[in-house]
Amino acid sequence: MTNPANLLAVLVGPKQFELQNRPLLDSPLKDDEVIVQVISTGICGSDFHTWTVGLPSPVALGHESAGVIVELGSGVKDRSVGERVVIEPGYPCLKCYFCIRGQPNTCSNMKHFSIPPTDGTLCKYVRITAIMAVPIKDTVSWIEAGCVQPLAVAVQLGRRANIRAHQTIVVFGCGALGLLIMAVCKAYGAKRVVAFDIEQSRVDFAVKHYATDGFLVPRDIQGDSMAFAKEFMTARLKELGLSFGVDVAIEVTGAESALQMGFASLRAGGTYVQTGLQHKPPRVPMLQVTTKDLTIVGTVRYTPGCFEDAVDLVDRKLVDVSPLVTSTYPLTKTQDAFEAQSRRGDIKIVIMNQE
Ligand SMILES: [Zn+2]
Ligand SMILES: [Zn+2]
Known part of the structure; x- marks a missing residue:
């Protein structure tokens, strides 16, 4: 040997x-x-x-x-x-x-x-x-x-969140894992995969290679972040012709503001997926889980x-x-x-x- x-x-x-x-x-x-x-x-x-x-x-x-x-x-x-x-x-x-x-x-x-x-x-x-x-x-x-x-981690997310054809999906975070998640969603036949990030170059990269649409998110949010999330996402979804909300929101950054935007973007009956690691406990709009009949999914490895x-x-x-x-x-x-x-x-x- x-x-x-x-x-x-x-x-x-x-x-x-x-x-x-x-x-x-x-x-x-x-x-x-x-x-x-x-x-x-x-x-x-x-x-x-x-x-x-x-x-x-x-x-x-x-x-x-x-x-x-x-x-x-x-x-x-x-x-x-x-x-x-x-x-x-x-x-x-x-x-x-x-x-x-x-x-x-x-x-x-x-x-x-x-x-x-x-x-x-x-x-x-x-x-x-x-x-x-x-x-x-x-x-x-x-x-x-x-x-x-x-990519195997993104495949596992696809299984956990039951990603499938014709869905509308928002993804927060355009780092490598976020991009691979977008790629898997598209490969599985999602209709819209919308990328969000705090850096314009990363949003542009996502739209060039993996997402159907993308938006810059402000880095510092003044005032009530929950109210901002609702206002910001309502405007973006209207631009996309998705005013009823999206099927799936995937959070890959661990940022509290992204979590709140994720909840704000979901249609009634939608699925929220947490994969970013939150290093301090975030404020979560739990009332929406009940009133919008949401499913929350975690995914690891x-x-x-x-x-x-x-x-x-x-x-x-x-x-x-x-x-x-x-x-x-x-x-x-x-x-x-x-x-x-x-x-x-x-x-x-x-x-x-x-x-
Ligand atoms: Zn790794
Ligand atoms: Zn074991």
Whole structure:
């Protein structure tokens, strides 16, 4: 068995990476494991947040990766050396109450790449359970493959919110995940997908590639934000010819104002979806939940089959992830990549792990 020399981009303090060399295996490869040579890794908003605040103990960051299988455990029969795969970054225990009820995304014992003590995938090689290596076709480029994990999160959102043809949908937040959610909504046949963001360049990007319409939202709202949300959304929906309200509102920013605009935009019987992380408790117009007969949906990570569905969307060219990737950096320049991300010029950066 080989034990490849590994290079990892370890976050040792806030905004501080250190490249560390250590052999991959500290124990023999298990029967059900494979070794993957990592080729590409997308940087996501949560990696970036972690980079800015640091971690309780140093680990390599990264969890949106793809690569090539270079070694099989003795019991692995349904994968092969040389096979191209995307990597599922979460390890549900498959034993707890939630796992056995089919909700491994809410596993009580979840191990996840880049959450201490588990190193992430900003490295040259990883060892993973074979079932976490999802095959991809040769037609999917490595850069596209680096976007499959967040696309799987968008697929899960589509399942949870029951996104389907002919719907009208508003999405708050034009970062990479928001854009992928818009792409999935369109791929599923939504009639209108309307993007909102506080930066005009991001709204323009969304409308160019993924949304049918887009609007700038003011950054600082004076006075009663709830009243503003109602007034602002009533005007925008009228412009769109959607005065009765939309079917689905999806919040991807974690901002209280976006949440309030989401509720204000919904028609009676509509669905509100929360995927942005709120760092302080927001004011929520709960009265509308009753009076408008709304459904509220939460969504986290992904469930079995979401990766396969995400790969299928890319493979059949129903979702084009390539415009999202605005820069690539070699693994050895990970620090530069995160500094570039902090300047907010990029939509999505992909690290090339072997460079
Ligand atoms: Zn991510
Ligand atoms: Zn579990």
